[in-house]
Amino acid sequence: MTKEIDADMIKCEDFFKILKDNNLTFFTGIPDSTFKEWMKFIIEKDPELLRNIVACNECEAIAIATGYHLATKKFGIVYLQNSGLGKTVNPLTSLCDREVYSIPILMMIGWRGEPGTKDAPQHKKMGKITLSLLDTLQIPYKILEPDIKLIQTHVSEAISYLKEKKGPFALIIKPNLFQKYSDSEIAENSYEINREDAITFLMENLTSEGIIISSTGHLSRELYEYREEREKDHYKSFYNIGSMGCASSIGLGIALQKPNKRIVVFDGDGAAIMQFGTFSTVGKYNPMNFVQIIFNNNTHESTGGQPTNSDSVDFCQVALASNYKFAYLVNTLTELGEVIPEVKTGDGPILIVINIRRGTKVELKRPNRNPEEYKEDFIKYLAESKEE
Ligand SMILES: Cc1ncc(C[n+]2csc(CCOP(=O)(O)OP(=O)(O)O)c2C)c(N)n1
Numbered sequence: 001m002t003k004e005i006d007a008d009m010i011k012c013e014d015f016f017k018i019l020k021d022n023n024l025t026f027f028t029g030i031p032d033s034t035f036k037e038w039m040k041f042i043i044e045k046d047p048e049l050l051r052n053i054v055a056c057n058e059c060e061a062i063a064i065a066t067g068y069h070l071a072t073k074k075f076g077i078v079y080l081q082n083s084g085l086g087k088t089v090n091p092l093t094s095l096c097d098r099e100v101y102s103i104p105i106l107m108m109i110g111w112r113g114e115p116g117t118k119d120a121p122q123h124k125k126m127g128k129i130t131l132s133l134l135d136t137l138q139i140p141y142k143i144l145e146p147d148i149k150l151i152q153t154h155v156s157e158a159i160s161y162l163k164e165k166k167g168p169f170a171l172i173i174k175p176n177l178f179q180k181y182s183d184s185e186i187a188e189n190s191y192e193i194n195r196e197d198a199i200t201f202l203m204e205n206l207t208s209e210g211i212i213i214s215s216t217g218h219l220s221r222e223l224y225e226y227r228e229e230r231e232k233d234h235y236k237s238f239y240n241i242g243s244m245g246c247a248s249s250i251g252l253g254i255a256l257q258k259p260n261k262r263i264v265v266f267d268g269d270g271a272a273i274m275q276f277g278t279f280s281t282v283g284k285y286n287p288m289n290f291v292q293i294i295f296n297n298n299t300h301e302s303t304g305g306q307p308t309n310s311d312s313v314d315f316c317q318v319a320l321a322s323n324y325k326f327a328y329l330v331n332t333l334t335e336l337g338e339v340i341p342e343v344k345t346g347d348g349p350i351l352i353v354i355n356i357r358r359g360t361k362v363e364l365k366r367p368n369r370n371p372e373e374y375k376e377d378f379i380k381y382l383a384e385s386k387e388e
Pocket of ligand 1: 083084217218242243244270299300301
């Protein structure tokens with residue numbers, strides 16, 4: 001999404017200066033590729049020049065910024081992709097709203113799916129309703145154009161509103177607002193397996209009937225590409241292209257209805273953390289046919305490689321403590337091979353965590369048909385495929 005240096009873009013340093021001059025140095029949220037370069041900046045400058053708290057979801061980020069305000073009287077910035085705006089509706093209306101506690105927060109919202117622009121189907125509806133949703137929430141906003149003087153004026157207006165009206169205010173960020181900040185990737189890691197190898201290995205070793213629910217972002221796109229380059233058997237997958245964090249819940253819903261079919265969820269670490277509570281639901285309802293595989297690269301790679309909090313999470317312990325039957329962490333393809341029999345026939349719920357190296361092909365395909373067509377094919381396959 002990011003263009004090279006361009007006069008029509010602003011420098012991260014210039015934007016930060018405006019914020020800093022207004023005493024805005026506290027950030028929390030979930031990243032978006034719309035402001036990938038800005039994320040590089042705040043991650044690099046944390047904690048010397050500013051504070052950046054990596055949240056698990058956008059709802060939590062609003063609450064963290066609320067706590068920051070209660071403790072300091074200052075204003076926190078919550079950054080998010082507009083797909084996460086829905087998650088903020090609850091705390092915005094029942095915590096921060098001017099009819100409740102009146103909490104001033106500055107939101108930076110990445111605008112995917114802006115009407116008239118080309119974007120993936122999962123962004124269309126939210127792209128269309130982002131501004132009207134803010135209107136409904138009575139949250140004033142400014143759309144930032146690449147004009148630093150104008151941005152300065154908008155931030156001043158926002159600050160006046162935060163001070164006087166004491167409610168949330170939003171800055172809308174379109175793709176390519178920020179100039180390239182640096183060439184460096186945000187979070188390197190040295191794991192042995194990359195995502196593509198892990199997918200290939202799993203696909204070659206799981207039963208050909210296997211039903212796979214895959215998570216948002218590169219994971220679904222790489223699985224799509226795997227199938228597209230071979231059998232084109234997309235009907236065996238449900239690509240959860242939007243609703244980040246919901247893949248394992250979709251898998252649970254299917255597994256409970258189809259107890260004789262093996263349901264395998266390909267999950268991301270950021271996605272699993274976003275809906276952490278799902279571990280408890282899976283554990284409680286305990287489907288024997290449910291397998292969750294977390295591709296753990298410790299990052300939100302799909303939005304530019306910003307760190308998740310998974311480096312301080314032991315997913316296996318969480319799963320076991322939530323009543324999963326087995327949980328394994330694998331670091332090599334050999335270790336992955338050793339757990340394949342369990343994945344294929346062991347009693348679930350099972351969790352496999354694969355530590356994977358960062359990195360994705362430059363040109364990843366996306367599912368290119370109407371999502372509803374994939375859904376119909378998947379429903380048909382689910383109904384007709386043989387029981388295991
Ligand atoms: C509610 C919501 N917030 C943010 C996003 C933007 N987004 C899409 S993919 C992604 C990163 C997913 O991270 P992870 O699950 O770790 O998978 P990876 O990208 O590393 O494969 C994010 C933040 C989104 N789609 N939905």
